[in-house]
Amino acid sequence: MKESNDKNTKAINADIRNLWSESIHYRDQRQKFDKADEIYDFIIVGAGTAGCVLARELIYNIPNVNILVLEAGPPNSQINDLMRLPCTFPLAYRARMVDWGYQTEDQKMPSIIEPTKVLLNKGFPYPRGKVIGGCSQKADYDGWAALGPEYKIWDYDHCLEAFKAIENNARKNTNEEFKKYHGFNGLLHVQDSPNDNYEIAKDFIKVAKNLGIPYNNDFNGARQNGIGKFQTTTQDGNRCSLADSYLTDALKKVETYPPLKRLGPPYGLASGVAKIVAVNVKSSAHMLNIIWDEEKKDENIAIGVKYFYDGGVHNAFIAPKGEVIICGGAINSAQILMLSGIGPKNNLEANNIKVRKELPVGRNLQDHPVCTVTGKISIPNNASISQFNSWCNGFKLGIFHKGNVKGKFPSREEFLNENPDIQVYVGANVYDPIINAYVTKQSPPNFETVTLLSVLNFPSSAGHLELCSSNSFMQPKIFLNYYSKSDDLYRMMSSLKLSREILKQPPLSTEWGIKELAFNDEFGKWCSVDNEMRDEDWECYIRGKSYTSFHPCGTVKMAPESQGGCVNHRLQVYGTKNLRVVDASVFPIIPNGNTNAPTAMVAWRASKIIKDDYPLNSKL
Ligand SMILES: Cc1cc2nc3c(=O)[nH]c(=O)nc-3n(C[C@H](O)[C@H](O)[C@H](O)COP(=O)(O)OP(=O)(O)OC[C@H]3O[C@@H](n4cnc5c(N)ncnc54)[C@H](O)[C@@H]3O)c2cc1C
Structure with a gap:
């Protein structure tokens, strides 16, 4: 009897999974949710490197949760091979649809060689991926760990464990020395050119x-x-996006909780009896700002997010124990916090934004x-x-x-x-x-x-x-x-x-x-x-x-508040509740190498921290 129930549940889950992936395939996320449907255990903002890894790790490692991922850009399928070939990616980032189109400021600077002269650092385009999928040294991470005793969870050994967990290195005939530093079972594909x-x-x-x-x-x-x-993050010669690997894998998990019984053909799913345990990705969904609990104003409790999608403004809320996790990248995560009242007082007030917590958000841009x-x-x-x-x-x-x-x-x-x-x-x-x-x-x-x-x-x-407007569609000055x-x-x-x-x-x-x-x-x-x-x-x-x-990184620095930090060692934003930032913006010190893998590493480590904190939260 139990076996036949299990079979039924599996069949139903498979049916739901097919419907789900079909709807994602056609980007048919346009169904209207009523407020009750817009409640998730985790809301992840940004399906770039960090967002994709985090969504996958959370859905598989915390039981019975549902996750909303909001991504301002289109699904990466829309630009196909331009994004995937190692030699054409510079063309892809000029495609307006998948780039935020940022530009850095012209800056006049005193010359270092001839101090009486003033020289110009000319501004230039500053591409930031706006699409789903958006090597370091030991000393780098030991530097992070040196920020304080509780920062030991970010020392080299912990970070190496995470690097190895995400890596899938295709090199053949590797020796013990190579195996010490590389992983072979993760989803981030790495190969020799x-x-x-x-x-x-x-x-x-x-x-x-x-x-x-x-x-x-x-x-x-x-x-x-x-x-x-170089070894590169490619698979079969194509650039490997974290969306292709981590997010695609995350979408494969679709279950119901509690497990449904089949009630009759075709699905017989009675409404309200279960929650769908899955990752719901909404592309072309631009988060505007954080929704705060106005009844407990002084506590800065994040209860959801406001976002623009399908021509209108929507709200999504978190369930008890839930969290809003910002993964918008070094420019946008800082901007989102500032728009929500967390940042440098002067800059927020100059843009008529109510200051909820004064923090040096946006500084330390490395x-x-x-x-x-x-x-x-x-x-x-x-x-x-x-x-x-x-x-x-x-x-x-x-x-x-x-x-x-x-x-x-x-x-x-x-x-x-x-x-x-x-x-x-x-x-x-x-x-x-x-x-x-x-x-x-x-x-x-x-x-x-x-x-x-x-x-x-x-x-x-x-x-x-620097924020130059309270309008979230305006780029900050860089x-x-x-x-x-x-x-x-x-x-x-x-x-x-x-x-x-x-x-x-x-x-x-x-x-x-x-x-x-x-x-x-x-x-x-x-x-x-x-x-x-x-x-x-x-x-x-x-x-x-x-x-x-x-x-770019470091704009929402992980460090003690007294040392210019905006998030603590568990990536929680100081002076707030239910709010973390997980992406390249939290790097306290820029890694001495390319930043994609370190960002994925941070997201993987963050998923462990969030999992550890999840049952703790429930006791509150
Ligand atoms: C053109 C280019 C080439 C690169 N090449 C390499 C390389 O070869 N090797 C390497 O190691 N690194 C490379 N990088 C850097 C690497 O991509 C980044 O370090 C990494 O992606 C940072 O990850 P992240 O999660 O912090 O941010 P991102 O990957 O930028 O992800 C942030 C996501 O959040 C979304 N988002 C932002 N704001 C909002 C909002 N308000 N609402 C909804 N969604 C939002 C964005 O659209 C984006 O998808 C490159 C970067 C670029 C731009």
């Missing part, structure tokens, strides 16, 4: 070796310095600035051209080194230092905005380029955000403050000097005929004397050509 055994890559490695840069076959292992091939050196290739024979073209599929090689704080060419010790602070991407016909603008104007482009793109992985400078601290400028300068030197070395300069571009030619004139770049020329070059590596 396919078909990357190109002669030009080998020549870059040879040149680097001659300059004293060691080879590194795993930047995400024990040691980060050296030159080597990012990895990028600057490039590009060379033009004169391919010696046709065979190499085709080989070169196939190498153009994204960035293949990385060089990690310590930058020189006096701006000099890095020393051998700096190459051997195992805590590098600069990452150089090497790629062909890739993203150098100035050169690309010229090359793409020509049809077909009449030359090939190779770009070395230096990223300041551990910047000292921090920027901030002040990046790149190179406001001198060591940032000098370290970047040292890396660009290295890149320039690499391109001058044979066989790159001889067999590949590489000649640097845009230092003193029709594409750019930066040398004030002959072909020499003096430090003042480098400063103008760096301020004039730098842009973002798309890694």
Whole structure:
């Protein structure tokens, strides 16, 4: 008898699952909910990296909950392969539909080399994914843990456990050392670049070796310095979105609680007898602000969210024990809190927003600035051209080194230092905005380029955000403050000097005929004397050509309140109840590497914390 009941329940669940996935497939989320239906255990705002991981981990690990995920952008299926190919993603983020279209502010700054002069950091487009799916060092996370005794849950060992839990590394024949640092059963797919055994890559490695840069076959292992091939978050050569993996998996769980009995054909589901245990994703649903419990005004209890969807404003509420979890990314999470009355007093009052809790939300904006050196290739024979073209599929090689704080060419010790602070991407016909603008104007482009793109992985400078309206559709002002601290400028300068030197070395300069571009030619004139770049020329070059590596974070800093924190070690917003922020905005210190995996790591760790707090809440 029990067995037949179980079978019935399974059949019903399968039916519900099919209906559910069909409705998601057609984005048919337009059914009207009445207020009673708009109650969820968790409301997650934002289906980017963090939101997708969190939704999946919560639905599988906390029994019998339902989750609403609100995402302002469209489902990622709408832009298909543009998003998925490693080489075309720069085109995807220019697609208005999937980008918030942000722009950073122009900033005048005193020159560091010649303090009497004022130089301009020009504003530039600041892409932030608006779509479903929207390597670090030990020292990074031990730095987080050093914020206080209770922050130990964010030390390197805890974070490594989370990194390994989310990773699905496809490398074959791995040794014990590799297994110490990598996971093989998670949903974040990671693989070596396919078909990357190109002669030009080998020549870059040879040149680097001659300059004293060691080879590194795993930047995400024990040691980060050296030159080597990147592993990327791709599966079968396509970029791997967390929506494809984590959110899709989350949507597979659809059950009822308590389990339903089949009452009669076709489904016989009596209304009101059960709750659907599932993740409900609403795309094109823009959260406006938090709904607070007005009866207990002083306690700042979040009870739900207000959002714009399907042409109207809707409310969604949380059930007892429930939480609102903001995963809107470093710009939007800060903006959402500020719009809801949590932030710097002056800025909120200037925008007629009632201050509920004064916190430095939007400060501590950290990012990895990028600057490039590009060379033009004169391919010696046709065979190499085709080989070169196939190498153009994204960035293949990385060089990690310590930058020189006096701006000099890095020393051998700096190459051997195992805590590098600069990452150089090497790629062909890739993203150098100035050169690309010229090359793409020509049809077909009449030359090939190779770009070395230096990223300041551990910047000292921090920027901030400012709200300029209480309208949630208006972008906040973004002040990046790149190179406001001198060591940032000098370290970047040292890396660009290295890149320039690499391109001058044979066989790159001889067999590949590489000649640097845009230092003193029709594409750019930066040398004030002959072909020499003096430090003042480098400063103008760096301020004039730098842009973002798309890694903003830190604007809702996790730290004790006395140290400028906005959320505590459990990611709860100070001075509020039922409200957490889980995404790149909580990083207290920017990770010394790309930010996607660390964000997924934070979300995975947060899911454990939220699970631990869930039964505790119920006793209150
Ligand atoms: C073009 C580009 C390329 C990148 N490439 C890499 C890379 O190669 N490697 C790497 O490691 N990192 C890369 N990054 C960085 C990485 O994507 C981010 O660090 C990571 O996505 C941050 O995750 P998040 O969850 O904090 O925010 P996001 O992934 O940005 O997610 C936030 C989500 O919240 C939604 N949202 C915001 N506000 C609202 C609202 N009011 N209502 C509803 N929904 C809202 C947004 O639309 C978005 O989907 C790249 C970023 C960009 C923009």
